[in-house]
Amino acid sequence: MEGFHWRCSECGGVRSRDQGQAPCPDCLRQWEPGRPIRGILLGEFPWEEIRSRLDPRAPDLDLIRADDPACRPPYPLPETPLFPVPRLALELDLPGLLVKHDGLLPSGSLKDRASCAVVSEALRIGETTVVAASTGNAGSSLAAVCAAAGLRAVIYIPASAPKAKLVQARLHGADLHPVEGTYDDAFRLSIEHTRLHGGLNRNTAWHPMTIEGKKTVALEIFRQLGWQIPDWVVVPTGDGVILSGVYKGFLDMVRLGLARRLPRLLAVQAQASDAIHRFFRTGVYGDAETPATVADSISVRAPAAALLAVKALQESAGDAVVVSDEEILVAQQTMARLAGVFGEPAAAAGLAGLRAFRERLRGDERVVLLVTGHGLKDVDAALGGLHRGD
C-alpha cells in the first residue's frame, strides 16, 4: 500500500515501511532488556485517500491491513465467530453479551493473526528465519505459519509451558529452545539471538506487525456488529499487545470517520501478573515480581507493551481488573457449561474479570468477551480445575 508508514507511539517519529522491523531506534535507546519496550511503532495509512475511496455503508477494511496482499502466507485466517451466549448472558444479567472466539483460529489462539502478519513481512523482505519468544501460543502459532510458508521458526519458550503448546511448536518443525526460566528470560534470549544471528524478530510489540495483525480482531468485530462499536471489549492481558491491537483497530475506524468513539477496553490480568493493572491504577510502573499463574499465556514480569496498553485504557475510558487463579478456573467451567466454549485459562480470565467488573456495567451495555485461546491447549489446567476441592 502506497503511503503506509510507521509512527512511534512515544516520540511521534515517522519511519518508512522497511524501517519497521523493530521499535523506534531513538526511543529504544532508553530501553534495557527485561523492561517494557520503548518506542513501539504503530501503522499509519494514507487516511484521507482511503477515506475518499471508502463506501461508509460497506467499507472495505482490507484497505487498512498492513500486510502486503501479495506476500500472505498460505495459511488460513478465517473470520472467527462473534455470537450471543444466552445462558451465560442470563447468569451475568448482561443480555448484550457476545463472545468472539479466537480459539477457533488454526493453531488455537489469537496469535495466528500476529504470526501471519509478521510472516508476510518476512516474505516481503526476503527474510527466511523468524525468531520469537513465547509463553507458548505465539511460538506454536509462528511454527505453524512458518511451516506453511517454508520459513525457519526459532522459538524460545519456557520449558514449563503447557505440553500441547510445546508439542505444536515441535511438530510444525520449529527450531525450539526450551528455556529453564520464565517468559521474560525467553524474551531476552530471543532478542540476543537476532542480534547475534539475524532473522526477523517476531516478539510481541517488538515487531510492529504483531499489533497490526492483532488489530484485525477489532476490524472483524466492527464488521460483525454491522459497522458498530460495542460498549466494552474485555481483553485478557499479559504483555498488553492484544489490548494495544484492539485499541489500534478501533482507533483506525475513528480516523477513517467510520466510528465516532472507541469502545471502552477492560483489561483483565491475573493477580500475580498485574503490572499493567497496577501501572494503570497508580501511574507508577513496577514489574510483577513473581507472575506465577495458571493462566500461563498472561504470565509476564515486565509486559512488553505496558506503556501503550495503559494509553489504550486511558484513551478508551477503559478500566482494569485482576482475578485469582481460583476465579479463572471457575470461569473456565462456567464458560464451558453455559456457553459451550472451552477456553484456556488465560481466555477464561476474561470472563472472571467481567464477572468481577459486572456491577460497574449497565445492564443494557453491549459487551464483547474476547476468547483468546482454546482450552485443549492446556488440558491439565482444566483437569486441575475439575479436581478442585477433591
Ligand SMILES: *Cc1c(COP(=O)(O)O)cnc(C)c1O
Ligand atoms: C498471548 C495471549 C494473551 C495475552 O496477550 P498479550 O498481548 O500478551 O496481552 C491472552 N490469552 C491468550 C490465550 C494468549 O495466547
Ligand SMILES: [Zn+2]
Ligand atoms: Zn520514538
